[in-house]
Amino acid sequence: MTIAWQGGDVAVVGAGLIGLAIAFELAERGAHVRVFDRAEPARAASWAGAGMLAPYTERIEDEVLLALCTESLAMYPQFVARVRGASGFDVELALEGIVNTAFDSAKLDALREHARELAQHGVAHELLDREATLAAQPALGRHVVGSLVVRGEGYVDNRQLGRALAAACEAAGVTIVREARDLALECDARRVLGVRSERGFCAASAVVVAAGAWSASIPGLPPECAPPVAPVKGQMLALAIPRGFVRRTTWAPGAYLVPREDGRLLVGATAEHVGFEERVTALGIRKLLDAALAAAPALGDFSITETWAGLRPGSPDERPMLGPTPREGLLLATGHYRNGILLAPVTARLIAEYVAHGDAAALAPWALARFGKEVRDAARIGEA
Ligand SMILES: Cc1cc2nc3c(=O)[nH]c(=O)nc-3n(C[C@H](O)[C@H](O)[C@H](O)COP(=O)(O)OP(=O)(O)OC[C@H]3O[C@@H](n4cnc5c(N)ncnc54)[C@H](O)[C@@H]3O)c2cc1C
Structure with missing residues (x-):
């Protein structure tokens, strides 16, 4: 693969779904890639x-971001097929629709309005009355008043995808440097030079910072290249339910319910601005359980099998930061906030195309330069 800068190697910092998807895409196009x-x-x-x-279902109001998300959704079946093919691992992908529930007339009116908007966008959907909602999702409480099913949405098992994508990367020739210590970027006044770790220096023509919520604090990252990302904590839990008890991903007031084929039902998620802190708290879990049991009281009988928390890479305008920084060859792919799993395929394509051609036109809406110095400084101070 020809690379826009000197034709050399690419280094990716961060092996989350974003960094791995980029590495996989680049390697499939013939680049020599290392992920740290x-x-x-x-x-x-x-x-x-x-x-x-x-x-x-997320009701993304930013039309440009919505278009990016729907483009990535459309890429998902083929993306998962490529990852399955390269890794030999299965990845659960279910796109049979998401059920948005209403438990009062105000919410039902809002769903009807949403249905009108979906019709204008040509998105397949269905409004269900109370009886049809209960027939589709018998686990819901009897006081449900109706629902809106958005066709074509659903879920991917992101843990399976992460495992498979790492294997697919390695099968495609990517070197993944795990548990890298003392990792730092090296730049001169004009451009990025590569990545240093305890294992030595790795020269690279392009370095992609894809370190999620930690992307602003990579040692050696020049301050003017630091993205204004901030962590937004999310707590979740899993229940063990009989297969089919909750048939489709369901949104209810205060919680969403996401079934997996292995019998887990994921209940999520809180959104907390508490810095780099990943504790599971009694209050967080209580809020999720209250909301889940209000929507589907029958869930109260099942075991809690897991609780956990993670940090979303928040962005000031909720758009990701993709593409060049003021240092030549130093690129960002971060700030995906609550849609990073959804946005992995399109992010990988956009970054790979930029690495190949150096043409930033398609990346304009996602440019770091859209943020003034004040926003970037405020983010740095907030992080300190
Ligand atoms: C509770 C919760 C629910 C969510 N639900 C959804 C959902 O339903 N759909 C959806 O699309 N998105 C969802 N998201 C958001 C999504 O998970 C993220 O946007 C996405 O995973 C971000 O991927 P990433 O690769 O950028 O970051 P991460 O997955 O956080 O990966 C960053 C990587 O960088 C590494 N790293 C950090 N610092 C360094 C360093 N100094 N040197 C080297 N490596 C470093 C980390 O070890 C990590 O491996 C959810 C997030 C949370 C927390």
Whole structure:
């Protein structure tokens, strides 16, 4: 693969789904890629997430971001097929629709309005009355008044995807440097030079910073290149339910329910601005359980099998930061906030195309330069 800068190697810092998807895409296009992570691949937010692929259900109001998310959703089946093919691992992908529930007339009116908007966008959907909602999701409480099913949305098992993507990368020739200590970027006044770790210096023509919520604090990152990302903690839990008890991903007031084929039901998620802190708290879990049991009281009988928390890479305008920085060859792929799993395929494509051609036109909406110095400084101070 020809690389826009001097034709050399590419280094990716961060082996979450974003860094791995980029590495896989680049390697499949013929680039020589190394991925560095201070921990094991895909064990941070990419492991903690619910894996929902839900741009419409999320009600993303930013039309440009919505278009990016729907483009990535459309790429998902082929992306997963490529990862399965290269890794030999299965990855659960279910896109049979998400059920948005209403438990009062105000919410039902909001769902009807949402349905009108979906119709204008040509998105397949269905409004269900109370009886049809209960027939589709018998686990819901009898007081449900209706629902909106958005077709084509669903979930990917993000933990399976992380494992498979790491294997697919290695099968495609990517070197993954796990548990890298003393990792730092090296730059001169004009451009990036490479990545240094305890294992030595690795020269690179392009370095992609994809370290999720930690992307602003990579040692050696020049201050003017630091993205204004901030951690947004999310707590979740899993219940063990009989297969089919909750048939499809379901949104209810205060919680979403995401079934997995292995019998887990994921219940998520809180959104907390508490810095780099990943504790599971009694209050967080209580809020999730209260909301889940209010929507589906029958869940009260099942065992809690797991609780966990992770840090979303928050962005001031909720758009990711993708592409060049003021140092030549130093690129960002971060700030995906609550849609990083959904956005992995399109992010990989955009970054790979930029690495190949150096043409930033397609990346304009995601440029670091959209933030003034004040926003970047404020983010740095907030992080300190
Ligand atoms: C509770 C919760 C629910 C979510 N639900 C969804 C959902 O349903 N759908 C969806 O699309 N998204 C969801 N998200 C968001 C999604 O998980 C993230 O946007 C996405 O995983 C970000 O991926 P990433 O690769 O950028 O970051 P991460 O997965 O956090 O990976 C960053 C990597 O960088 C590494 N790293 C950090 N610092 C360094 C360093 N100094 N040197 C080297 N490596 C470093 C870390 O070890 C880690 O491996 C959810 C997130 C949470 C927390």
